Amino acid sequence: MTTFKTIGKSEPRRDLPEKLTGEAKYTADVQLPGMLFGKILRSPHPHARILSINVDAARNLPGVRAVVTPFDAPKGQVAPDMPILDTEARYVGDEVAAVAADDEDLAEAALSLIEVKYEQLPFVTDAVEAIKPDAPQTRPGGNLVGGKPLTLIRGSVEEGFAQADRIFEETYSTPAHAGAALEPRAAVASWDGDNLTVWKSTRGVHADQLALSLALDVPRGNIRVMGQNMGAGYGTKDETRLGAITAVLAQRAGRPVKIELTRQEEFVAGRHRHGTTTTVRMGVKNDGTVTAVHATTIMDTGAYLSSGPGVIRRAGQGALYLYRCANVQYDGYLTYTNTPSGGSYRALGAPQGHFALESLADTISEALGIDSLEFRLKNHVGLEGQPGERVTPANEVLDTQPVEGGVPFSSNGLRECLQIGSEAIDWGQPSEQPESGNLRRGKGMGMFIYRGGAGGRSIARMRLESDGSLRLLTGLMDVGEGSLTVMPQIAAEELGVGYDQVLVTFGDSETTPEAPLTAGSTATFSTGTATKEAARQLKARIIEVVAPLLDTEPSNLQITDDGVEHIQYPERSVSFAQIAESAGEIEVEAAISPGSRDHVINSFGAHFAEVEVDTDTGQVRVLRYIAAHDSGRILNPKLAINQVEGGVSQMLGFTLSEQMLTDPRNGVTLNASFLEHKSPTLQDFPKMQVLFADVVDPVGPFGAKALGEPPSIGVAPAVANAIYNAIGVRIRDLPLTPDRVLNEIEAQRGDSQ
Amino acid sequence: MAQLPISYSASITLNVNGTDHQIEVDHRWTLLRVLRDVLGLTGAKRGCDRGECGACTVLVDGDPVCSCSMLALQVGGRQVRTVEGLGDANSLNVLQEAFLAEDGGQCGFCTPGFIMSATALLESNTDPTEDEIKAALVGNICRCNAYGRIIESVKAAAKSEAS
Numbered sequence: 001m002t003t004f005k006t007i008g009k010s011e012p013r014r015d016l017p018e019k020l021t022g023e024a025k026y027t028a029d030v031q032l033p034g035m036l037f038g039k040i041l042r043s044p045h046p047h048a049r050i051l052s053i054n055v056d057a058a059r060n061l062p063g064v065r066a067v068v069t070p071f072d073a074p075k076g077q078v079a080p081d082m083p084i085l086d087t088e089a090r091y092v093g094d095e096v097a098a099v100a101a102d103d104e105d106l107a108e109a110a111l112s113l114i115e116v117k118y119e120q121l122p123f124v125t126d127a128v129e130a131i132k133p134d135a136p137q138t139r140p141g142g143n144l145v146g147g148k149p150l151t152l153i154r155g156s157v158e159e160g161f162a163q164a165d166r167i168f169e170e171t172y173s174t175p176a177h178a179g180a181a182l183e184p185r186a187a188v189a190s191w192d193g194d195n196l197t198v199w200k201s202t203r204g205v206h207a208d209q210l211a212l213s214l215a216l217d218v219p220r221g222n223i224r225v226m227g228q229n230m231g232a233g234y235g236t237k238d239e240t241r242l243g244a245i246t247a248v249l250a251q252r253a254g255r256p257v258k259i260e261l262t263r264q265e266e267f268v269a270g271r272h273r274h275g276t277t278t279t280v281r282m283g284v285k286n287d288g289t290v291t292a293v294h295a296t297t298i299m300d301t302g303a304y305l306s307s308g309p310g311v312i313r314r315a316g317q318g319a320l321y322l323y324r325c326a327n328v329q330y331d332g333y334l335t336y337t338n339t340p341s342g343g344s345y346r347a348l349g350a351p352q353g354h355f356a357l358e359s360l361a362d363t364i365s366e367a368l369g370i371d372s373l374e375f376r377l378k379n380h381v382g383l384e385g386q387p388g389e390r391v392t393p394a395n396e397v398l399d400t401q402p403v404e405g406g407v408p409f410s411s412n413g414l415r416e417c418l419q420i421g422s423e424a425i426d427w428g429q430p431s432e433q434p435e436s437g438n439l440r441r442g443k444g445m446g447m448f449i450y451r452g453g454a455g456g457r458s459i460a461r462m463r464l465e466s467d468g469s470l471r472l473l474t475g476l477m478d479v480g481e482g483s484l485t486v487m488p489q490i491a492a493e494e495l496g497v498g499y500d501q502v503l504v505t506f507g508d509s510e511t512t513p514e515a516p517l518t519a520g521s522t523a524t525f526s527t528g529t530a531t532k533e534a535a536r537q538l539k540a541r542i543i544e545v546v547a548p549l550l551d552t553e554p555s556n557l558q559i560t561d562d563g564v565e566h567i568q569y570p571e572r573s574v575s576f577a578q579i580a581e582s583a584g585e586i587e588v589e590a591a592i593s594p595g596s597r598d599h600v601i602n603s604f605g606a607h608f609a610e611v612e613v614d615t616d617t618g619q620v621r622v623l624r625y626i627a628a629h630d631s632g633r634i635l636n637p638k639l640a641i642n643q644v645e646g647g648v649s650q651m652l653g654f655t656l657s658e659q660m661l662t663d664p665r666n667g668v669t670l671n672a673s674f675l676e677h678k679s680p681t682l683q684d685f686p687k688m689q690v691l692f693a694d695v696v697d698p699v700g701p702f703g704a705k706a707l708g709e710p711p712s713i714g715v716a717p718a719v720a721n722a723i724y725n726a727i728g729v730r731i732r733d734l735p736l737t738p739d740r741v742l743n744e745i746e747a748q749r750g751d752s753q
Numbered sequence: 754m755a756q757l758p759i760s761y762s763a764s765i766t767l768n769v770n771g772t773d774h775q776i777e778v779d780h781r782w783t784l785l786r787v788l789r790d791v792l793g794l795t796g797a798k799r800g801c802d803r804g805e806c807g808a809c810t811v812l813v814d815g816d817p818v819c820s821c822s823m824l825a826l827q828v829g830g831r832q833v834r835t836v837e838g839l840g841d842a843n844s845l846n847v848l849q850e851a852f853l854a855e856d857g858g859q860c861g862f863c864t865p866g867f868i869m870s871a872t873a874l875l876e877s878n879t880d881p882t883e884d885e886i887k888a889a890l891v892g893n894i895c896r897c898n899a900y901g902r903i904i905e906s907v908k909a910a911a912k913s914e915a916s
């Protein structure tokens with residue numbers, strides 16, 4: 001049994017004290033001398049050509065210092081399908097022009113003085129409509145991204161269905177919903193000659209630096225991006241247009257500019273979870289063996305591509321990997337519409353795909369007379385991975401998830417999750433029913449798989465500073481998940497010192513080395529691996545430097561909280577301050593492209609819910625929730641539990657109440673507020689238990705795997721299956737709002753009569 | 754042709770965290786704007802500007818209010834308390850210590866609002882039930898949904914106040 005100094009301990013969140021006192025600075029809190037306030041004019045039309053813009057009156061308003069329109073903006077692209085400003089507006093809320101003025105009220109007034117002549121164009125707001133041949137075209141290349149679906153195949157579904165005794169097929173839909181991070185996006189830009197400094201809500205300062213460099217045609221070295229505290233994003237704040245517009249305004253005004261989006265703008269022009277329609281077809285033998293899985297997803301990427309190509313791929317992950325099966329296929333249709341863009345919202349497409357897959361799994365197990373849990377235990381993918389042959393060359397890091405079989409997982413605790421979760425909710429015991437006839441209770445479950453591991457190249461720097469302190473530097477951003485806490489835990493453990501002794505500098509493109517986005521649940525794995533390696537090197541260097549000072553061999557020395565000591569003669573020791581004094585600052589840097597050539601690295605889990613449905617009102621209440629996860633070794637239990645509980649509760653919103661509504665007649669977002677896009681509150685927070693499988697991953701740093709996104713995947717199927725168990729009504733469209741539940745009760749009772 | 758509204762300003766005495774400030778305020782300015790932009794107290798956050806999220810919660814004469822939905826003119830002569838008045842990172846108060854120990858936050862943007870709502874609760878009810886905690890904090894949204902840990906934090910604070 002390995003004993004650790006800090007790994008596995010609930011060290012307090014490093015950045016929480018200053019957040020509790022209001023001292024923590026977020027981007028909107030940045031104040032610079034002479035700073036102006038910027039505002040963005042947005043399109044009132046879902047699709048229109050901008051013929052002309054008259055900004056004379058706005059420019060003449062005293063206190064207005066800069067204006068930018070598509071006709072005079074720099075020509076750079078902020079994304080492959082998005083210039084800084086465009087002469088074509090593609091959804092209601094698309095950026096059209098921007099102003100900077102002495103204060104916010106003036107900027108707002110200036111916007112109302114801008115006259116825009118639009119030529120309205122045909123538009124489409126629904127993805128299923130958009131891929132029909134006669135649909136209005138959102139762009140010259142057509143609505144279907146790439147002109148064809150993304151198709152991923154292992155084996156042959158035709159063969160698989162031929163082996164089946166029975167074939168089941170159902171279609172499910174999930175709406176777009178907003179991440180609605182409580183911090184609306186903000187950016188501040190300031191120029192000093194040719195040098196630009198940008199403060200923004202971000203989860204990747206180096207990615208932003210590169211994107212701004214390309215957009216503005218300014219050398220990367222002249223741009224500094226400084227991440228502030230990030231008021232979360234869940235993946236929905238990756239965009240460059242806001243920062244680029246702010247920078248252009250600041251350059252024109254010759255003064256710093258800040259733009260803070262309003263809550264309404266965040267809803268209307270933010271990045272949402274992609275709406276989907278998914279059809280899953282599964283073939284099974286009468287004994288429950290799965291012989292084929294074929295999933296087809298139509299996904300709405302909105303007006304811009306954004307992260308759509310990655311998200312459409314992830315929506316197929318469950319169908320391709322969750323059930324042991326040699327014959328599977330996924331077809332993903334990613335479609336432009338004239339609605340707000342989708343983004344990389346927590347777990348990308350996995351929650352949408354798993355909702356369909358795990359709901360259908362319950363339909364199948366019921367039809368076959370097999371218990372839902374037994375069906376999963378019989379068919380879930382095991383440690384050996386999928387059957388079939390490896391196609392990926394054996395010497396290649398399995399960075400993107402391979403589709404073929406023949407590659408084992410590095411670790412797989414799915415079965416343990418199913419076991420511990422089902423025990424915790426007394427799976428075999430039917431729910432106790434209340435006396436009142438209109439309240440019905442039931443239990444449901446869903447299991448899941450998520451690729452999260454390797455991530456991009458990451459560099460960590462570690463220093464023994466001149467005053468004897470130890471410091472980790474990385475460009476990583478903590479977006480609320482806790483890497484500011486977990487990274488020093490990793491560094492301290494590897495060095496052999498206490499957690500508090502490792503200081504951290506994060507998120508500054510100038511002073512910290514490159515790290516990938518805090519995205520895809522990869523931070524612990526990728527930057528954690530780099531951090532561990534940097535700490536190992538620093539330890540070796542320090543000992544090497546100290547050996548001659550203590551007149552011994554490095555192998556006789558060890559690091560302690562206080563410095564370095566002789567293993568046999570601990571009285572022979574030097575403090576970190578003394579080492580720094582005699583040897584000067586010591587710095588090492590480790591660059592890692594993490595991953596494995598031999599394994600697929602995935603996280604797993606199983607969720608169990610008990611709900612109560614009021615058949616008079618349609619109200620669904622979650623009484624009990626069990627979330628069982630395999631995320632490898634848990635490096636900080638308290639933070640991990642918070643992460644899982646938060647992910648579950650957030651997705652209870654997706655499951656029960658949240659939905660972005662677009663008026664199909666005019667493309668207008670109808671519910672751009674927290675009152676109408678209804679977020680869970682602590683009144684909705686169910687009794688919840690978080691369980692972790694006892695897994696130590698052989699590849700991840702200290703045995704850890706991905707944790708950030710997986711909690712969001714199992715929620716919708718677990719709750720929908722529990723509703724079915726309670727009232728015998730299968731609802732295939734999210735969210736499961738009271739009116740929808742009531743309508744389905746009525747409709748499905750009607751069907752059966 | 755849009756025009757700026759005619760602005761009217763007045764001088765008010767704003768007592769914030771025990772200190773009087775003589776401030777010339779535009780009649781349109783909210784309390785949140787004065788706290789953040791005039792006094793530089795950025796602990797109260799601008800999350801929605803319409804009283805839906807609670808990130809801007811401060812106490813006025815002891816009651817939690819959304820400072821985004823109250824005009825500065827309404828607060829002249831009254832006692833305002835903000836998160837900055839409770840302690841700093843090196844000397845957290847009992848409630849803040851409990852939030853740290855129980856991990857009662859994630860991204861932290863909603864945190865000052867929760868701290869102020871919980872402060873008001875514990876000053877009027879030293880031993881709240883879980884339902885009372887939920888009722889008192891229901892106006893504060895945490896989109897990270899760290900609700901489980903927030904509830905535990907408030908419970909722990911009440912317990913340690915009592916001991």
